[in-house]
Amino acid sequence: MKPIQLIPVEGMPEIVRASDLAALICGAVAESGGQIEHHDVLVVTQKIVSKAEGAMAQVDPEDPLSHKPLVEQESVRILRRRGDLIISETRHGFVCANAGIDLSNVARGQAALLPVDPDRSARRIRDGIKGLIGVEVAVVISDTFGRPWRRGVTDVAIGAAGILPVLDLRGTQDTYGRELQVTEVAIVDEIAGAAELVMGKSTGIPVAIVRGVDETAFQLGGSRVGVAENLVRSPQEDLFR
Amino acid sequence: MKPIQLIPVEGMPEIVRASDLAALICGAVAESGGQIEHHDVLVVTQKIVSKAEGAMAQVDPEDPLSHKPLVEQESVRILRRRGDLIISETRHGFVCANAGIDLSNVARGQAALLPVDPDRSARRIRDGIKGLIGVEVAVVISDTFGRPWRRGVTDVAIGAAGILPVLDLRGTQDTYGRELQVTEVAIVDEIAGAAELVMGKSTGIPVAIVRGVDETAFQLGGSRVGVAENLVRSPQEDLFR
Numbered sequence: 062m063k064p065i066q067l068i069p070v071e072g073m074p075e076i077v078r079a080s081d082l083a084a085l086i087c088g089a090v091a092e093s094g095g096q097i098e099h100h101d102v103l104v105v106t107q108k109i110v111s112k113a114e115g116a117m118a119q120v121d122p123e124d125p126l127s128h129k130p131l132v133e134q135e136s137v138r139i140l141r142r143r144g145d146l147i148i149s150e151t152r153h154g155f156v157c158a159n160a161g162i163d164l165s166n167v168a169r170g171q172a173a174l175l176p177v178d179p180d181r182s183a184r185r186i187r188d189g190i191k192g193l194i195g196v197e198v199a200v201v202i203s204d205t206f207g208r209p210w211r212r213g214v215t216d217v218a219i220g221a222a223g224i225l226p227v228l229d230l231r232g233t234q235d236t237y238g239r240e241l242q243v244t245e246v247a248i249v250d251e252i253a254g255a256a257e258l259v260m261g262k263s264t265g266i267p268v269a270i271v272r273g274v275d276e277t278a279f280q281l282g283g284s285r286v287g288v289a290e291n292l293v294r295s296p297q298e299d300l301f302r
Numbered sequence: 303m304k305p306i307q308l309i310p311v312e313g314m315p316e317i318v319r320a321s322d323l324a325a326l327i328c329g330a331v332a333e334s335g336g337q338i339e340h341h342d343v344l345v346v347t348q349k350i351v352s353k354a355e356g357a358m359a360q361v362d363p364e365d366p367l368s369h370k371p372l373v374e375q376e377s378v379r380i381l382r383r384r385g386d387l388i389i390s391e392t393r394h395g396f397v398c399a400n401a402g403i404d405l406s407n408v409a410r411g412q413a414a415l416l417p418v419d420p421d422r423s424a425r426r427i428r429d430g431i432k433g434l435i436g437v438e439v440a441v442v443i444s445d446t447f448g449r450p451w452r453r454g455v456t457d458v459a460i461g462a463a464g465i466l467p468v469l470d471l472r473g474t475q476d477t478y479g480r481e482l483q484v485t486e487v488a489i490v491d492e493i494a495g496a497a498e499l500v501m502g503k504s505t506g507i508p509v510a511i512v513r514g515v516d517e518t519a520f521q522l523g524g525s526r527v528g529v530a531e532n533l534v535r536s537p538q539e540d541l542f543r
Contacts, residue, residue, distance in 0.1 A: 065499055066308075155451070233503065237408070255306075257492055263474045263475055264303055266303060273500075
């Protein structure tokens with residue numbers, strides 16, 4: 062295997078509705094003296110995608126719970142409640158706290174919702190970069206989710222383009238020549254979490270480049286396997302829904 | 303933030319009971335022309351730790367289910383069963399499939415159990431490396447877990463030494479000067495998942511170096527905050543146990 066580099070993209074401007082993320086990312090990378098390369102994976106946080114797409118809502122800045130009705134509205138199923146915390150399933154199929162709605166790194170009086178179709182958001186950025194600089198990249202949209210049983214949050218993928226969300230190793234052998242038991246690796250989640258390590262939560266770095274991901278993961282030729290259909294476990298398969 | 307490098311450690315020999323992992327890792331890195339640096343995080347897969355510590359059991363190679371009694375024996379609580387699949391809680395507090403027991407990348411007729419105390423395993427490797435080459439590293443022991451709601455597996459941390467499993471950002475402000483809502487980041491899980499990207503499942507690479515992790519994460523001075531006490535959510539806090 063080759064080494065992988067995780068490179069923070071510094072210097073992104075404040076994102077507003079209709080900001081052209083592809084152009085701003087290309088600009089920030091060029092400005093910092095870097096370069097976007099073929100087969101780079103660009104990890105872009107949900108927050109700036111929601112801002113650019115206008116997936117925002119007004120909330121009462123004096124009332125810390127005024128976004129709770131939005132949580133119900135953005136959920137198709139409530140799994141658990143405890144105090145003010147709601148764990149629910151979004152219409153994309155994601156299970157997370159507060160339907161992915163949050164108030165950090167947005168202006169006072171606003172809440173960021175999840176993008177309507179994060180796979181489409183990823184494709185749009187990918188296609189935009191290809192159009193602007195002619196380079197084939199993959200794009201992962203990341204968000205910060207908790208999980209049961211383990212404390213703390215990690216960044217995971219909520220959308221992807223140009224990369225297989227799940228690497229299927231069926232038929233692959235282990236080092237003893239036997240078929241692997243664990244056959245599906247959620248590489249986009251590992252990539253999103255890796256990128257978080259160079260973004261932080263308070264540094265204002267909403268984009269990172271992951272360079273050197275194994276080429277078998279890429280699906281640059283336009284195939285449209287996204288996170289929503291490929292990474293979300295169907296309720297029938299799921300033992301915890 | 304600085305860039306981070308994920309570097310696979312090639313050339314590790316087959317690990318057997320009482321193998322000196324610290325010495326073998328130092329040897330493999332030197333052999334490949336590399337160097338272990340101050341503040342590197344070494345990610346070591348559970349499989350070679352279990353082999354080195356003799357955390358193995360005999361199973362009937364003709365019976366694909368002969369490790370199931372071991373799963374019950376290694377579990378303190380069964381959460382779900384479906385067919386042959388058991389989701390249970392180990393005595394460490396980890397919730398995973400088959401109590402973390404698996405048959406891949408071990409000799410026929412054997413099953414690898416989880417190490418008795420993976421935090422201690424991590425400390426031992428860390429202390430070993432410090433003793434051998436005088437370099438202060440952090441060590442993360444990784445394993446491959448599934449998760450509810452999302453398909454595919456990712457590598458997560460089951461033990462750590464020299465690094466805070468969870469980065470506590472309480473009191474930190476977002477880019478708008480407001481207190482962050484999301485305050486605890488499970489960086490060792492992000493590091494373990496990142497390392498998987500340069501290990502693969504069938505390449506025989508059981509160790510990776512993660513270089514450039516933010517220095518605030520390190521606790522090199524002997525503090526003993528491990529994964530078992532710091533990353534496992536207590537059943538009282540947990541909504542899904």
